[in-house]
Amino acid sequence: MNIIRKAFVSLYVKIALGILVAVTSAIFLVSYLHNDFIFNYIDTTTENQICSILDSANISSSIFIQNGEFNDLQRMVEKIASHNFIKEVKVYDKNKKIIASGTGYKGDDNSGSKILDELLNGQILEYKKSNFSENVFDMAIPINEVGYSSIQENGIIGVLCIKVDLGSVKGFFKHLHYDFLKTIFTIGALFLSGIISLLSFKLFTPISKLYKAAQAISEGDYRHVVDEYSEREFYPIIKGFNNMTEKIRTRDEELKSLHKKLEDHNEHLETIVTERTSELKLTQDITIRSLANLAETRDNETGSHIFRTQHYVETLAEYLKENPKFSEELMSKNIELMFRSAPLHDIGKVGIPDNILLKPFGLTKEEFEIMKKHTTYGKETIEKSEKFIGNKSLLSFAKEIAFSHHEKWNGSGYPEGLVGEEIPLSARIMAIADVYDALVSQRPYKKAFTHDEAVRIILEGDGRTSPEHFDPDILTAFSKIHHKFDEIHKKHPDEE
Numbered sequence: 001m002n003i004i005r006k007a008f009v010s011l012y013v014k015i016a017l018g019i020l021v022a023v024t025s026a027i028f029l030v031s032y033l034h035n036d037f038i039f040n041y042i043d044t045t046t047e048n049q050i051c052s053i054l055d056s057a058n059i060s061s062s063i064f065i066q067n068g069e070f071n072d073l074q075r076m077v078e079k080i081a082s083h084n085f086i087k088e089v090k091v092y093d094k095n096k097k098i099i100a101s102g103t104g105y106k107g108d109d110n111s112g113s114k115i116l117d118e119l120l121n122g123q124i125l126e127y128k129k130s131n132f133s134e135n136v137f138d139m140a141i142p143i144n145e146v147g148y149s150s151i152q153e154n155g156i157i158g159v160l161c162i163k164v165d166l167g168s169v170k171g172f173f174k175h176l177h178y179d180f181l182k183t184i185f186t187i188g189a190l191f192l193s194g195i196i197s198l199l200s201f202k203l204f205t206p207i208s209k210l211y212k213a214a215q216a217i218s219e220g221d222y223r224h225v226v227d228e229y230s231e232r233e234f235y236p237i238i239k240g241f242n243n244m245t246e247k248i249r250t251r252d253e254e255l256k257s258l259h260k261k262l263e264d265h266n267e268h269l270e271t272i273v274t275e276r277t278s279e280l281k282l283t284q285d286i287t288i289r290s291l292a293n294l295a296e297t298r299d300n301e302t303g304s305h306i307f308r309t310q311h312y313v314e315t316l317a318e319y320l321k322e323n324p325k326f327s328e329e330l331m332s333k334n335i336e337l338m339f340r341s342a343p344l345h346d347i348g349k350v351g352i353p354d355n356i357l358l359k360p361f362g363l364t365k366e367e368f369e370i371m372k373k374h375t376t377y378g379k380e381t382i383e384k385s386e387k388f389i390g391n392k393s394l395l396s397f398a399k400e401i402a403f404s405h406h407e408k409w410n411g412s413g414y415p416e417g418l419v420g421e422e423i424p425l426s427a428r429i430m431a432i433a434d435v436y437d438a439l440v441s442q443r444p445y446k447k448a449f450t451h452d453e454a455v456r457i458i459l460e461g462d463g464r465t466s467p468e469h470f471d472p473d474i475l476t477a478f479s480k481i482h483h484k485f486d487e488i489h490k491k492h493p494d495e496e
Helices: 002-067 070-081 113-120 166-218 232-296 303-320 332-351 365-371 374-389 392-404 425-440 451-460 472-491
Strands: 086-093 097-101 127-131 136-144 156-165
Touching (some): 002 070, 002 086, 002 136, 002 156, 070 086, 070 097, 113 127, 113 156, 156 166, 303 425, 303 472, 332 392, 392 425, 425 451
Antiparallel strands (some): 086 097
């Protein structure tokens, strides 16, 4: 639910930001256009107003000068200068002397004498200087005499100058501009709030309901239904969503029913497979045991030897599987197969003549060559049995053990004289198990060694048996757990 809520909030924020950017951009555009309009309006309006003042004052000034009414001229100038946006007003006579001013000053004034000359001589009809950024607006016009007069040939009897403080004018209009912006921003904020509220009510509310419904369905509540008539604008979508949910619910019920049937059927099959597997395993074990017993009937070794070697192999393999070198090959399944196939290690002895197999003392060289063939007979016997037992992985270990358990690490063994890791691991493990049991068991041609004597012979050698005959890793493992071999031997002693 948190993921859906985050997605919903993210969508809401993105749309709101988009509207906010659009509205804000529109407000700034209007503000910019209005600002540009205001400043153009100030410039134009100021010029028009000053021109109007000058035109009106021009006629009055002309009359006052011609009639010598300079006090009235001064009062008129002071009245004009009383406007808060008028910075300075001056009236010059034809000799460029100030005869009236807003400050009351009268006399010489050399500032702008060139402009005054041009205006008095009629070279220019008016002078205007406007610099909006520096709040400067100056304007001057010549004062023409009224009617015919010989006072001045060109009819110009003076100059009227006005300086305007654009700062005060701009301040007034800026105040109006800021009030306008406040109004625009207020309207924009109200518009944005209205749009977001409308979106929330008309868009996000039904989307939220659909989100919640989808979440409920994803959690398995296929009976969850969204009210189709509460949101008319989304009726087709909600109707389709509810129809989809109904189909999913129906299909889910069908799948659950089918799943239950499959579970029951699988459980029945698993029971049958378990029974058949147990029967097959029992059959295989009986077959192996029967073959092993067949070998026992022709050998001096007892049934306890078979039990003991099985457990020796299992004990060594369980210890060695902790070694990374052997962990992949010595999985639990393979250890079990080695344990079950170990009894067949001497199955080939059924093919050795009794006079050699049962001879109570040392064999001749020729007899020993015949005895060595029991490894080959064992392999051939197991290969013939494979097609009847069926478990090739089981008999593959049996073949390895039967054929190669007399091979030696240094290559002095038989039947192939394999060296080192050329010898299968299962056969290397059986080799040390078989030698240990032969040493601690009594035979017609030898007495039984004690456990300690057997361990010493295997680890140190006695002329006939040598440590070089065994895999060094397996020999090291034996040196650490040989006490378990002693326990196994005591648990399964030879029959009297």
